[in-house]
Amino acid sequence: MKQKITDTIESLSDSFFEISQYIGQNPELGNEEEKACKALTDKLSNHGFTVKTGIVNQPTAFEAVYDSGKPGANVGFMCEYDALPELGHACGHNLIGTQGIAAAIGLANVIHETGGKVYVYGTPAEETKGAKVTMADEGCFDHLDVALMAHPSSNYVKSGASLAMDAIAFSFYGKSAHAAAAPEQGINALDAVIQTFNSINALRQHVTPDVRIHGVIPEGGQAANIVPDYAVAHFYVRSTSRLTTDAITEKVSLCAKGAALATGAQLEVSNYEYSYDEMITNIPLSDTFTEQLLELGIEPDEIYDHEGGTGSLDMGNVSHRCPAIHPYIQISNQPISAHTHEFREAALSKDGFDGMIIGAKALAMTGYEIAANPSLRKKVAVAFQSRHQ
Structure with missing residues (x-):
């Protein structure tokens, strides 16, 4: 099944590249991401997802669902696609949005075997008034067994904490x-x-x-x-x-x-902006994602432990409502810092896209492990409950 997932993502790689380039070259600020939202939701619709836009009273937010028709896990993928003023996609959200739909489409292609549903959430304005805050407050993620996303970086880094x-x-x-x-x-x-x-x-x-x-x-x-x-x-x-x-x-x-x-x-x-909660990484879920990277050929010494966070993420609010991870995927062999011209160029490069594809595969494979393995699902749920008592 995992081979089928990766084959599906590879077979659609050219179209995913076009989407990531289109979003990257047409940067839109938070809550103005009309082009990005349409590009992502059109692709999901074409692959059998039922799409609702304008959720939580935000025009560029969306929920997309692929239902296997059988009982099972609810696996959610997060998409971000807002840009920074003047710098454009210097945080790589053109990759994050594309990665989210690529992972979801890959998993949807095998979800009939395991049962369950695949969800994709379009979450505008992560850089400012992150929509995940409102979505979490309104219960959008409460039904999910897991919420998954990965962020571009110059290294592979395990999911960790944020402030x-x-x-x-x-x-x-x-x-x-x-x-x-x-x-x-x-x-x-x-x-x-x-x-x-x-x-x-x-x-x-x-x-x-x-x-x-x-x-x-x-x-x-x-x-x-x-x-x-x-x-x-x-x-x-x-x-x-x-x-x-x-x-x-x-x-x-x-x-x-x-x-x-x-x-x-x-x-x-x-x-003047929404309050973000700290990120609580679900360790069994994080370990599962790391295992998928290893299975894809990433060497153990290439994957770094998270050394504590000094930034803040609206994914933190999601992690208080359901088990969640926010690891980092390598898109450059050179050290680069987010919110710089260098990061924007890396996010638009072929190497950056190739890194994103690895992330999409690992996320989809992680979702498959959750959908196919009830004992892992229980382990993840127990870890989530223990962190919230």
Whole structure:
């Protein structure tokens, strides 16, 4: 059956290459991915998937289902396809989206033998307001036995952890005045922002090493001779768990409230992006994926352990609703960093595509193992439950 899966993916390789190139050369920002969404869903429809677009009130999100007609496992594959401003697909989402449908089509070709259903989820805007957050909140993944995806990288890396994250906006409202002629009549909103930064910098001494707090000032006034009556600070607050992140976010918010009191400004607190939960890798599922890479000819010393995460993923929210993995697939023999021109070029290269095909095969083979092996399915489920008690 696994040979049939890989043969199916290989036989469609040219069409998958065209899709990955089309998405890569037509980058679309989050929640604007109309071309990518259509290219992916058209291919799935052509291979017998029933497709629903616009799920969770997001026009470029989709769910596609292939039903074997027999009881069995529900295997889900995640697709991402949003680009970055100016850089385009410098995170390789043109590959991730194509990889997801390739794996799903490969598995669908044998799912009649095992029973079950193959699901594909199109998840827009991973780089900003990740749709997986909303989809997880609305229960889209609760029925899945597993949720699978892999991310491009310069190495093969096992699925690991990521940081929980809050994106907090502090908007301060003051009172404008002539900064030289009548400064006493003003309330300086920018001073409140600066005081917030100073207080947060003092807070850093009293947090654990896993905590990350970093911010910018997107608005701070228009002219030096006018007391700014409006200023905004954006912060990311991250840590290894949602519980810790919630506590640190509250302390960071108190820094802003203190600054408002000290300056007389009015404060408005909001989330400018969705909150991401930490990634909880399902170890039996991760081990199964690694076994498939080995079966495909990847050498053991080419697959690295995950050394802890400092970034944040909306896949983390999925991992709290069902067993999930987020490993990394090699698309370049040279070290490259995501969100760079070099990564974008690698994601558009033939070597990058070939790496993606290996990832698609390994994901589909992992899905087959879950569908064909009830004892493995139980082991994965037990591991999931034990991490959520």
